[in-house]
Amino acid sequence: MTENLARKLKEDNNGSEQGKITTKEKVSYGFGDFGNGFMFDLGQSYLMHFYTDIAGISAAAAAGVFSITKIFDAFMDPLAGSIIDSRIPGKRGKFRPVMMLASILLAVMTVVTFTMPDLSMGGKIAWAYGTYMAWGLIYSFTNVPYGSLASVMTRNVGERSIMASTRQAGSIGAQLVTGVAFVPILMLFPSQKIGYPITAAIMALIGIIGFWICYKNTKEHIKSENVKGKEKQSAKDYFRVVFTNRPLWCLILMTLFTISAMNTNNAMMIYFCQYNLGHVGLQPIINFIQMGSSVAGITLIPFLVRRFGKKKTAMAGLLIGVLADGLNFIIPTNIYTFIVLVSIGYAALAISNGVTWAFVSDTIDYGHWHTGVRKEGVTYAAFNFSRKIAQSLAALVSAGVLAATGYVANAHQSAGTLLGIKGTMTLYPAVALLFAAIILGLLYNLSDDKFRSVANDLNNGRWENGRF
Helix, strand or coil: CHHHHHHHHHHHHHCCCCCCCCHHHHHHHHHHHHHHHHHHHHHHHHHHHHHHHHCCCCHHHHHHHHHHHHHHHHHHHHHHHHHHHCCCCECCECCHHHHHHHHHHHHHHHHHHCCCCCCCHHHHHHHHHHHHHHHHHHHHHHHHHHHHHHHHCCCCHHHHHHHHHHHHHHHHHHHHHHHHHHHHHHCCCCCHHHHHHHHHHHHHHHHHHHHHHHHHHCCCCCCCCCCCCCCCCCHHHHHHHHHCCHHHHHHHHHHHHHHHHHHHHHHHHHHHHHHHCCCCCHHHHHHHHHHHHHHHHHCCHHHHHHHHCHHHHHHHHHHHHHHHHHHHHHCCCCHHHHHHHHHHHHHHHHHHHHHHHHHHHHHHHHHHHHHCCCCHHHHHHHHHHHHHHHHHHHHHHHHHHHHHCCCCCCCCCCHHHHHHHHHHHCHHHHHHHHHHHHHHHHHCCCCHHHHHHHHHHHHCCEECCEEC
16 A cells, blocks of 8 residues: 555656646636636527527527537547647747637637628528638637647646646636626627627637736646657557547547536526526526536535546536436426526536546547657547537537427417426436446546556656657
């Protein structure tokens, strides 16, 4: 027991050999996802409502915009990853400059997506497709370098769990602010058609500030070293890095369910408050409680990971989410029980998603160790591919249920439509998180102890089949 503990401590220390990561860096890294959320979360939470209730696009057409655009986005991630991986690091690193520049362009496109010219219905739908696809392309060049950044900051298991917490805190913090502030700001304007782009511009500006804090205060400590040295690498190398990485594929499958569950919750909240609970003004209040509970929950991630390990912590969060969301569907609609259960479920999911960010960095190192080729951007892009497909699935479920149950914008809804909205908010996440827990429990085989061994090999110039 003493020898094993000594070995773990030694390997954890080795995890930071290639550069000491400061507390300021760990916290600043989380501001990247904080900035990201002020642009990404608007699309997940409010763009559907903008399309159906402000632009006048049908729910079925809006479902097509979201689902097809997200599939397009998913294929842009590997493109962005391969381009970024081919960059020669400068004095500011490989990932940070691309992230910062792309975030500024993303802010501009965030505002554009919440505008709708006076066009025919066909023209409006075409505008929605074009602007959201352009947004998605730029988002790939923002999010892929940001997500890859963590893997070149440290290999220390404990530090990565802290960074996963700060990243999730940034994400939930952005959801909290946008969820609470967006609708009240929007309602200050006499016309929501004018209010939407102005409110989006305010949020996007805060998003740029978040990315700037991350860019300014983080460093890329770990250098990319491949077995092939400086030789040109083929497409075969890219495929080996991704397709022989079992832990990565487990995360990809799991994420299809966790992210679709989270996004259906976010997209349907404004509908549930407006129609099932009877007042859209309840949305910021419920979001404040829900997101506040999540922020409190994710502060426990470092402790839970130290005590139980990453896999058990993530599994527990998923199963608690299944129970809370399932009960919320079964129990008759009541504002008090709804708030309690949706907050518990979302906080539990936030813990699982927070741990996932540490998993992703581990799979990048595992792929390097397993193949001798390090491709942070492509590996992260493969994971992000699943997030985009999950977002497409969430859009199909959310808008598809609205269309199938006869939703009519700004009107009294039928009992079937109200049940559909409730089921999408609660039952779908419960089922999705159950599948995610099964996948994680059966397929993920990169334990914390095994990762420490992998990190130790990499820090000493070794890979699975020899030395670099």
